Amino acid sequence: MEYTIGFIGTGNMAGAIINGIVASHMISPSQIALYDINKEKLESYRSQGFAVCKSIEALVSQCKNVVLSIKPQNFTDVLAQIRPAVNKETVFISIAAGISAQFIKENLGYDVKLVRVMPNTPLLLGCGSSAISKIDPVTEEEFSFVKKIFACAGQVETIDSEKMNEVIPLNGSSPAYIYLFAKVFVDRAVSLGFDADTANRLFCNTLIGSAKMMLESGKTHQELIDMVTSPGGTTFAGLKALEENNFNKALIQCFDDTIKRTYELGQ
Known part of the structure; x- marks a missing residue:
């Protein structure tokens, strides 16, 4: 795999996470791959040294960790597109409200490695709060890496995966x-x-x-x-x-x- 982490979607929340990672010097821009339908935004990132992928399939096939930073209503279409590129080593990170681990795994047709995260908008200032849960078969080492990513922009709390919906009024909304x-x-x-x-x-x-x-x-x-x-x-x-x-x-x-x-x- 060529890149450490990739982002499908570069909206406000993804931007906050990316900025936190770069500001902490945890990962260099050249090791962060991005895909977005907004080509102008991608060109701006490219000029800053980030890797830009022509398709989400290409991003998934080249990244060890993939952040699904898209709107909940777009998940079905996006998962269908990336399904052919999925492999057993990829760790998917979902920051979407309400999208269950079961839904993601069923739509990818594979028992993928998955971490669910509920961040909030203060991540934009580096003082956010993220609730995070580990979904099998993610390893402790992989989970620790994801926690470090979100710790770059604020506090991280590990919670039971069954409580990811219930945490939203406490943390996300x-x-x-x-x-x-x-x-x-x-x-x-x-x-x-x-x-x-x-x-x-x-x-x-x-x-x-x-x-x-x-x-x-x-x-x-x-x-x-x-x-x-x-x-x-x-x-x-x-x-x-x-x-x-x-x-x-x-x-x-x-x-x-x-x-x-x-x-x-x-x-």
């Missing part, structure tokens, strides 16, 4: 829900006369600090809530409003509907 929370608060602050950038910085830096408290303080979520909340105080009033408007129920519904849609996409 959750940035959108956090952004919505921020948008509501910042928009409200602006309506009260705050400068938008100032309000956004105040909220975001509070969010960063709160995340560090959750990760590093050793306290439970409830203990941290109690630290901020005085009986009858301002935070107490805000939490009461959330409770009266079924905030917890709405979040649970959000979590469950995300998982439900993931299974629907995989059918």
